[in-house]
Amino acid sequence: MNPAMDRTISVDRLAFDDRAYILSSNDSPGGRGINASCVIHSFGGSTLAIIPTGGDHGERFEHSLNSCGFQVATVPIRNDIRLNLTITDRHGLTIKLNEIGPRMAQLEIDDVEKAVVSRLDQAEWLALCGSLPPGVPSDFYARLIARAKAKGVKTLLDTDGEALSQGIEAGPTIVTPNQQETERLLNTVLLTKTSAIAAAKRIHTLGASTVVISLGSRGAIGLMSEPGLAMWEAIPPRIDAISPIGAGDAMAAAILWSLAKKDEFADALRWGVAAGTASAKLPGMSFASLEQTGEVYQEVDVRQIQL
Numbered sequence: 001m002n003p004a005m006d007r008t009i010s011v012d013r014l015a016f017d018d019r020a021y022i023l024s025s026n027d028s029p030g031g032r033g034i035n036a037s038c039v040i041h042s043f044g045g046s047t048l049a050i051i052p053t054g055g056d057h058g059e060r061f062e063h064s065l066n067s068c069g070f071q072v073a074t075v076p077i078r079n080d081i082r083l084n085l086t087i088t089d090r091h092g093l094t095i096k097l098n099e100i101g102p103r104m105a106q107l108e109i110d111d112v113e114k115a116v117v118s119r120l121d122q123a124e125w126l127a128l129c130g131s132l133p134p135g136v137p138s139d140f141y142a143r144l145i146a147r148a149k150a151k152g153v154k155t156l157l158d159t160d161g162e163a164l165s166q167g168i169e170a171g172p173t174i175v176t177p178n179q180q181e182t183e184r185l186l187n188t189v190l191l192t193k194t195s196a197i198a199a200a201k202r203i204h205t206l207g208a209s210t211v212v213i214s215l216g217s218r219g220a221i222g223l224m225s226e227p228g229l230a231m232w233e234a235i236p237p238r239i240d241a242i243s244p245i246g247a248g249d250a251m252a253a254a255i256l257w258s259l260a261k262k263d264e265f266a267d268a269l270r271w272g273v274a275a276g277t278a279s280a281k282l283p284g285m286s287f288a289s290l291e292q293t294g295e296v297y298q299e300v301d302v303r304q305i306q307l
Contacts, residue, residue: 001112001140002101002133004082005057005064006030008284014089023090028285029064030084032129032158032249035287039253039275041070043290045260048073048123050115052108052133055080075115077108082133086285088243096245101133109136116144120151125256127156128167129249138162142170157208158252160184168203174210174259175203176252182213196221197231197305212255212269214248214276217241219300222269231307232266234273237299241280250287251276270302 007027011020037047047070053061054077061081065072079102088094120126126148128141141163145155154173157164160181168175168185179190182199190196190213200211200223210224219235254275258268274297278288288296 001033001052001129001136002082002131003029003031003034003051003053003061004084004099004101005061006084006086006285008086008088010284011087011089013091014087014093014095020089024284026284027060027064029061029068030285032252033127034065034068035246035249036127036129036158036253036256037070038068039250039287040257041068042287043254043257043293045257047071048119050112050119051075052077052104052112053081054078054102057081057083073115073119075108075112077102077104079103086243086245088245088284092241092243094243094245098131101131103134104136106135109140113140113144113147117147120148120153123148123151123153125154125156125173125260127158127252127256128172129158129252131160132163139166141167145170145172156252156256158249165206168206168208171207171209174212174255175208176212176214176248176255177203178214178248179216190215193218193221193233200231210265212252212272214251216244216247219273220251220269220276221305222265224265229307230265231305232269233303233305234269235301235303236273236277237296239277239281242283243286244280246285246287247276247280250279254293266302266304270300271297274300 010023037049050073052075058081082099085097157167157172157175203211212222223231251272255268255272258271275293278293278296
């Protein structure tokens with residue numbers, strides 16, 4: 001709902017109150033939904049990305065998408081989409097600066113909703129990804145979850161703030177917050193595995209059927225309620241992370257790709273952690289291939305947690 005041109009700048013080092021030298025700069029289309037489509041497409045899956053876009057950045061964004069390989073449906077808006085900056089050094093230290101996004105008029109919001117709803121009959125999953133730009137009500141994702149459920153379409157919610165809170169209440173099939181998003185949602189701190197387990201249980205009681213909390217280098221906690229309540233943790237191998245930005249997007253996408261193949265949930269969680277870990281090993285805003293993810297997948301340890 002809030003796509004962007006992502007500018008990734010690599011520097012020699014990042015240090016407070018000192019200069020850094022730019023080694024490279026690269027622009028690419030981004031936003032959580034676009035990142036998810038890139039990963040699923042590279043894994044051999046099929047997606048349709050529905051995107052509001054406008055302005056000069058929007059023209060560059062659409063042109064850049066021509067070589068991505070997956071299907072795209074654009075909804076024209078008046079204002080310019082975002083330009084986001086990611087600055088990373090050779091040691092893996094990363095700073096991400098995101099613009100808020102364009103203010104959208106009610107007619108534009110309605111057009112996006114119509115574009116989504118008109119395609120639900122052909123969909124197995126609806127992934128609702130990223131922040132909501134100014135003007136979009138915080139219950140926008142919740143409304144789309146309700147529309148999808150009425151059509152028998154499963155939903156994945158990957159957002160933050162009020163959009164996350166209200167979206168969970170609408171009962172998505174799966175929700176995939178990271179540690180910081182979970183802490184903001186529940187007004188708590190996840191310092192231990194025990195606190196992460198308790199957080200997953202709380203989010204489930206709020207309305208989500210399946211909960212996956214990404215814990216960065218510590219892996220992920222996953223809880224599912226069908227056919228019965230069960231929980232797992234997926235522990236990744238130790239790696240030298242180069243750029244962890246986007247690893248969470250890769251994780252959510254790989255989980256969705258695996259579930260769409262009818263894999264067991266524990267295996268989908270393993271694929272998700274593998275994709276996030278493998279992507280964190282790459283420079284800039286890069287996503288691991290299926291082959292690279294498969295290599296890490298072999299080293300991810302999945303253990304069931306007794307409830």
